[in-house]
Amino acid sequence: MPELVLSHVTRRFSGHTAVDDLSLTVRDGEFVCLLGPSGCGKTTTLRIIAGFEHADAGRLTLDGADITRLPPEKREIGVVFQSYALFPHKTVAENIGFGLKMRGRPKGEIAKAVEEALALVRLDGLGGRYPRALSGGQQQRVALARALAIRPRLLLMDEPLSNLDAQLREEMRVEIRRIQQSLGITAVLVTHDQSEALAMADRVAVMAKGRLQQMAAPAEIYEAPATAFVGGFIGQVNALEGRVESDGLLVLPNGTRLAGQGAGLLPGAAARAMVKQERLSLSRAEPAAMPNRFPCRVAERIYLGGSIAYRCEAAGLSLTALLPNHPLFEQFVPGDEGWIGWSAADCAFFPL
Amino acid sequence: MKMFGKLAGGLYLVLLYLFVAGPLLFVIATSFNPATSFPARFEGLTLSWYAAILQRPEFLSAAGTSALVAALASTVAVLVAFLAAYALSRRSGGAGGRGAMATLLASPLLVPQVVISLAILQLASAWGVGTGFWGLVAAHAVYVMPFALRLILTGLARFDFAVEEASRSLGGGWLATWREVTLPLLRPSLVAGFTFCFILSFVNLPLSLFLTGPDTATLPIVMFAYIESRIDPMIAAVASLIVLAAGTATILLDRFLHVRLVD
Numbered sequence: 001m002p003e004l005v006l007s008h009v010t011r012r013f014s015g016h017t018a019v020d021d022l023s024l025t026v027r028d029g030e031f032v033c034l035l036g037p038s039g040c041g042k043t044t045t046l047r048i049i050a051g052f053e054h055a056d057a058g059r060l061t062l063d064g065a066d067i068t069r070l071p072p073e074k075r076e077i078g079v080v081f082q083s084y085a086l087f088p089h090k091t092v093a094e095n096i097g098f099g100l101k102m103r104g105r106p107k108g109e110i111a112k113a114v115e116e117a118l119a120l121v122r123l124d125g126l127g128g129r130y131p132r133a134l135s136g137g138q139q140q141r142v143a144l145a146r147a148l149a150i151r152p153r154l155l156l157m158d159e160p161l162s163n164l165d166a167q168l169r170e171e172m173r174v175e176i177r178r179i180q181q182s183l184g185i186t187a188v189l190v191t192h193d194q195s196e197a198l199a200m201a202d203r204v205a206v207m208a209k210g211r212l213q214q215m216a217a218p219a220e221i222y223e224a225p226a227t228a229f230v231g232g233f234i235g236q237v238n239a240l241e242g243r244v245e246s247d248g249l250l251v252l253p254n255g256t257r258l259a260g261q262g263a264g265l266l267p268g269a270a271a272r273a274m275v276k277q278e279r280l281s282l283s284r285a286e287p288a289a290m291p292n293r294f295p296c297r298v299a300e301r302i303y304l305g306g307s308i309a310y311r312c313e314a315a316g317l318s319l320t321a322l323l324p325n326h327p328l329f330e331q332f333v334p335g336d337e338g339w340i341g342w343s344a345a346d347c348a349f350f351p352l
Numbered sequence: 353m354k355m356f357g358k359l360a361g362g363l364y365l366v367l368l369y370l371f372v373a374g375p376l377l378f379v380i381a382t383s384f385n386p387a388t389s390f391p392a393r394f395e396g397l398t399l400s401w402y403a404a405i406l407q408r409p410e411f412l413s414a415a416g417t418s419a420l421v422a423a424l425a426s427t428v429a430v431l432v433a434f435l436a437a438y439a440l441s442r443r444s445g446g447a448g449g450r451g452a453m454a455t456l457l458a459s460p461l462l463v464p465q466v467v468i469s470l471a472i473l474q475l476a477s478a479w480g481v482g483t484g485f486w487g488l489v490a491a492h493a494v495y496v497m498p499f500a501l502r503l504i505l506t507g508l509a510r511f512d513f514a515v516e517e518a519s520r521s522l523g524g525g526w527l528a529t530w531r532e533v534t535l536p537l538l539r540p541s542l543v544a545g546f547t548f549c550f551i552l553s554f555v556n557l558p559l560s561l562f563l564t565g566p567d568t569a570t571l572p573i574v575m576f577a578y579i580e581s582r583i584d585p586m587i588a589a590v591a592s593l594i595v596l597a598a599g600t601a602t603i604l605l606d607r608f609l610h611v612r613l614v615d
Contacts, residue, residue, distance in 0.1 A: 052517050072520040079521040085514035089536050098532075099522035150522060 002063050002153040002186045003028050004049065009058030011044055011210075018044040020210035022058070026154075026188055031180050032215075033197035034190045036207035037233070042190045045207070046158050049188065050079050062153060073102075078147030080157040084139045086131040092118075092142050093127030099150035117145040120179060137168045144176065148183070155180070157189040161196060173200055194234055198222065206230050228350035231274040238280065238319050240273045241352065250349055256315045259291035262349025270352040279346035280321035282310055283330060286339050293341035298332045314340050376595055383588040401589040411590060414574040418554050421485075421570060425492035426500075426549035430542060432493075433457075433500035441508040454505070458498040468494055469562030488563045488570075492553040499552060500545035507541025544605055551598045 004026040011019040019041040026032045034042040047053040049060065051072030060068045067075055078099075087095050094101075096117050097110040105113075118124050121141035131139055140160060147155060160176070161169045177200050180187050191197050197204045198218040205215040206229070214226040225231035232239055242252040244265045250258045250273050258273050265271055287293050296314035303325075310321050310332055319340055323329045332338060382391070386398040405411055436457050440450045460468060472491050476483045515537070519529040535542070557572040564573050571590075579587055 050517070050521055052520070071525075072517070073523050073525050075521070076523075077521060079518065081514045081518060083512055083514050085512060085518040087515055087518070087533055087537075098519070098524075102519075102523035102528060146518075146522070 004154055004186065004188070005059075005061045006045075006049070007059045007061075009045070009048060009055045009060065011041075011048060011053060012056050017210050019048065019055075022207075022210070022212055024205055024212055024215055026186055029184045029186055031177070031187045031189070031200060031202045033201035033204050034188060034207060035194060035197040035204050036192065036213075038192055040207040041210035042192075042207050043158055044210075046156050046188065046190045049154070050077055050156055051075050075154075076150065076152050077154045077156060078150060078152035080140075080143045080147050080155070080160045082159040082162060084131075084143040084163075086139055086142055086146070088131055090130075091127065092123070092129050092131065092134070095131065095142055096127075096146045096149045098146065103150070113149055117149045120148065120182075121145045121175075136164055137172065140164065140172060141175075144179070148179070148185075153186070155185050155187040157187065159190055159192070161191075162193075169196075176200065198234075206233065208233070225274075225348065228272050228274070228352070231272075231348055231350060236277045236320070236322065237274045238277060240317065242271065242273065244269045244271050244349065248344065252317070254316045256294075256317070258347060259344040260347030260349050261344060262351075265349055265351060271349045272352055273347055273349050275342050275347045277309065277320050277322035278307075280319060280340055280342050282312065282321040282323060282332065282338055282340050284338050287341040289343075290341035291344050292347060293339055296338055296340040298334050298336045298338065301332065301334055312338075312340050379588045380592045380595065382585050383592040385585055388584055401584075401586045402593075404586045405589055405593075408586075410569070410574055411571070414569050414571040417568060418571040421489055421492055421568075422550045422553035424489045425496060425553045426546050428489070428493040429497040429500045429549045430504075430546045433497050433504050433545060434538075434542060437501055437504040437508050441505065441511070442513060454501075457501055460494050461498045465495060465556075465558040466562070469559050473562060483563050484565060485568045488560065488568055491559045491563055492556060495556065495559055496549035496552045500549050503545040503548060504538070504541045507538050511537060547601050547605055551601065555594060555598075 006025075007023050009019055009022045010017065022041070022045060024032075034045060036042045044053060048055050051067070051070060055068060058068070059066060062075070062077075087098065090098065093111075093114045096114045100110045100113055114127060115124075118127055121144055123138060123141050123145070126134070126138070131142065134142065140163075143160070157176070161172050164172060173196060176189075189197075189200065198221070201218060203215055204218055204221045206213040206221060208229045214221060214230045216224075216226075221230065222234055225234060231237060240250075240252055240258065242250045242258070244262070244267050245251045245257065246267055247265075248259060248261060250260060250262075250271055252258065260273050260275075262271060281287055281290070282296075282298075286295075294314035294317075296312040296319070298310050299313050299318070300311035302309040302311070304322075306325055307322050308325050308331070310323065312319050312321060321340060330338075381394070383401055384397050384399070385392065385394050386400065387393065387395050436453075440454055468491055472487055472494075473483060476487055511534075515533050516529050519533045520526070524532060555572060556570075557576060560570045560573050561576070564570060569577075571594075575587055575590060
């Protein structure tokens with residue numbers, strides 16, 4: 001079964017470590033997104049898996065076989081590039097058939113496979129065109145068809161949607177996921193766009209500074225971040241630093257106490273509390289059920305369409321609450337007084 | 353006022369073209385003039401000077417020698433220039449200090465041809481070998497290589513190296529990748545580089561003056577020797593043919609490969 005395992009993979013460039021002791025497993029048929037800010041090592045990781053970069057240390061296995069030293073042309077791994085990297089001097093059909101031609105397959109078989117691949121990406125009848133005669137979205141589909149035509153053991157995609165406009169990007173997310181599911185192919189996609197990763201992946205691997213921070217299902221990444229980095233990177237959060245007073249209690253420098261959750265934090269340790277903006281409630285009445293509640297004054301209102309962000313000042317802190325733009329929710333204007341609050345379950349403590 | 357500006361601009365262009373092409377036009381016109389010396393008044397139209405070339409076998413064999421030297425020198429130059437430009441342009445794993453490297457490779461441009469010739473003569477004598485035909489080819493290759501390098505570097509600047517990786521991931525080894533992807537995509541600059549080198553080598557006099565022996569007389573050498581003894585329009589006919597060939601090559605390149613030798 002095509003299962004990809006990276007064990008202790010490290011890659012150093014002059015001066016910095018791009019990938020640092022990375023171990024992760026992509027299960028058979030699984031769709032994994034490597035997510036992280038630029039420079040976190042996600043693209044280098046993808047290039048190591050593809051065989052374009054070598055690992056300075058560590059091992060890669062695919063299907064149980066060691067591929068660490070295998071050149072890219074022997075790996076049977078399909079790659080979709082950020083720039084698409086279509087062959088401009090070859091027709092769409094020649095692009096898609098290229099991998100099979102390299103394998104010396106007969107012409108008839110190649111033609112049939114090209115037809116199938118074109119149908120899969122819904123570009124029937126465009127085989128005779130040259131890439132430059134296609135739109136960006138169509139080129140993207142050709143790149144996908146070309147990578148899939150070799151029936152790869154693994155499909156790699158490097159920021160495949162970053163060159164598309166917003167609407168097409170949403171459409172292709174669904175499309176790529178549909179194709180991946182219908183083929184049951186194991187896939188790794190690199191992206192810096194968290195909504196893309198959360199929407200497409202079975203599991204998301206969050207990376208920072210060359211290290212794996214957390215690898216879990218989208219909901220778990222979002223709801224139960226394992227590190228302060230993941231907590232701050234995924235979603236939009238309010239972060240407050242203080243010291244642990246006792247289990248589940250944090251004291252801020254101004255004396256404010258926050259109730260929250262954090263495993264293994266000893267009293268006296270420096271810690272950061274994080275709470276997602278949409279988990280803050282803003283109301284005129286005091287939210288008596290919430291352990292963390294403070295009278296506040298609305299300082300700023302930012303209209304976002306589907307939601308409204310209120311920056312509030314409470315107990316000397318600046319907190320942002322994101323409220324749905326819905327009649328059931330109260331509306332505020334700058335200068336309004338109210339209460340801001342959140343539950344202990346939504347407030348996670350991380351060691352600093 | 354606007355009208356005047358346009359007229360002045362137009363006049364400037366005409367003068368510029370005349371300045372560049374005028375001598376060529378004069379030479380071509382002379383080649384059809386029956387007068388036996390030049391410069392001379394125009395006395396009519398004749399093709400006899402072209403026919404006269406056929407009576408001078410040394411011109412034909414010199415043209416053959418020139419073509420052979422140019423072909424060999426350009427092949428070597430394009431090969432060296434391509435490998436150097438490729439290494440300089442690669443994103444990762446490329447040579448360090450690429451600016452310095454590119455300048456070093458282009459340095460024959462800055463050295464007088466006399467110096468290149470002298471250097472090759474000295475080297476040949478130090479090694480105890482004659483210069484001969486291959487010395488001539490070497491000198492020409494050294495001299496024309498930077499021109500090919502420039503053109504190929506420009507071609508590579510527009511080359512997306514990801515297509516090579518795409519080919520590798522699809523099962524193409526590096527040889528197949530070069531054959532199927534890299535070389536076809538760079539063909540325009542390679543052909544342009546070769547053609548440019550060929551022309552430069554074919555018409556080169558200074559290098560050849562130093563390095564030619566009796567058995568390796570190139571066309572410019574024979575022409576030079578011819579005008580030292582006398583001047584008649586036959587030499588203009590030879591020159592016109594060279595201009596015609598170079599011009600045709602340039603136009604063909606522009607037409608079929610969309611490459612501009614002269615920008």
